[in-house]
Amino acid sequence: MKNRLDSNNITLAIQKKGRLTQYSIDLLEKAGLVIDTDGQKLYAKCRNFPLDIVFIRDEDIPYLVETGVVDIGIVGNNVVVEINALVDTRLPLDFGYCRLVIAVQNDSSVSSIRDLNNKKIATSYPRLVSQYLQKKKISVEIIQLNGSVELSPALNIASAIADLTSTGSTLAISDLRIIETLFESQAVLISQKKINNNKKQRLIDNLVFRFQAAQNAQKYKYIMMNAPQDKLKQIITMVPGLKSPTVTPLTTKGWVSIQTAIQEDAFWEKIQKLKQIGASGIIALPIEKLIT
Ligand code: PRP
Numbered sequence: 001m002k003n004r005l006d007s008n009n010i011t012l013a014i015q016k017k018g019r020l021t022q023y024s025i026d027l028l029e030k031a032g033l034v035i036d037t038d039g040q041k042l043y044a045k046c047r048n049f050p051l052d053i054v055f056i057r058d059e060d061i062p063y064l065v066e067t068g069v070v071d072i073g074i075v076g077n078n079v080v081v082e083i084n085a086l087v088d089t090r091l092p093l094d095f096g097y098c099r100l101v102i103a104v105q106n107d108s109s110v111s112s113i114r115d116l117n118n119k120k121i122a123t124s125y126p127r128l129v130s131q132y133l134q135k136k137k138i139s140v141e142i143i144q145l146n147g148s149v150e151l152s153p154a155l156n157i158a159s160a161i162a163d164l165t166s167t168g169s170t171l172a173i174s175d176l177r178i179i180e181t182l183f184e185s186q187a188v189l190i191s192q193k194k195i196n197n198n199k200k201q202r203l204i205d206n207l208v209f210r211f212q213a214a215q216n217a218q219k220y221k222y223i224m225m226n227a228p229q230d231k232l233k234q235i236i237t238m239v240p241g242l243k244s245p246t247v248t249p250l251t252t253k254g255w256v257s258i259q260t261a262i263q264e265d266a267f268w269e270k271i272q273k274l275k276q277i278g279a280s281g282i283i284a285l286p287i288e289k290l291i292t
Contacts, residue, residue: 009052024187035053058075072192072204073190090204092186101164102116122144149163154174189211220263221261239274
């Protein structure tokens with residue numbers, strides 16, 4: 001693979017196979033990058049940016065970034081922290097949300113982590129778990145497993161597990177209940193701490209800028225509406241946009257057209273209120289890129 005990488009390009013490592021893979025590719029596309037893959041998810045090239053992409057197992061990404069084998073990586077923050085990788089976190093990516101939790105069997109007598117003193121906990125995150133429990137002055141024996149951790153209590157390997165949960169379905173299927181949350185995580189963009197190559201540094205900054213624009217765009221919708229002039233003040237307070245809305249008089253007397261940006265997470269609540277106070281002909285459009 002080495003000779004396929006262009007040393008003038010920056011190299012990004014993303015997850016080879018898992019929950020972050022598609023989100024990572026989607027982010028690149030939303031940032032306007034056109035990716036050509038070899039179909040086997042080993043290596044990809046960007047057609048319109050000096051960027052090579054390699055598909056790597058999660059656990060290896062922080063180390064490859066730290067040692068400069070690749071320049072940047074997209075990986076769960078849980079992996080970065082567990083490995084204690086010496087990398088810079090450039091951007092939280094707003095996907096891959098999960099929690100590291102301690103869980104016990106539903107019929108277990110354990111009700112809090114204090115009941116786990118001197119017991120065994122199975123996990124793939126020994127560092128995060130031992131640090132957390134040490135702080136709480138709880139002494140446990142950690143059984144390190146690389147997968148299927150949720151089976152451990154049923155197999156009598158451990159009294160509890162510490163594992164990632166996202167939808168909660170794995171815990172539910174395994175008849176486990178959460179007793180403590182240790183760590184909240186999401187995907188992050190990481191880079192090497194010291195990049196001595198100015199050109200690469202500029203390219204990385206440029207990519208971060210593009211990712212931010214794509215992320216911001218997702219948080220807003222562009223809306224246009226007609227409204228009675230006498231409601232304008234109220235509407236501007238409700239949907240101030242990025243600075244202030246664009247207001248144009250309509251040929252219909254006493255009416256204006258308003259254009260503004262509205263935050264996605266308050267979208268329906270605000271649209272309903274706008275309607276109630278008299279706005280009509282409301283059109284909402286997605287924003288492709290947003291540079292604030
Ligand atoms: C994680 C974790 C659980 C599962 C929980 O594994 O180890 O098994 O996700 O997710 P849920 O709450 O949505 O059911 P993942 O699928 O990421 O892969 P892994 O088993 O290879 O770690």
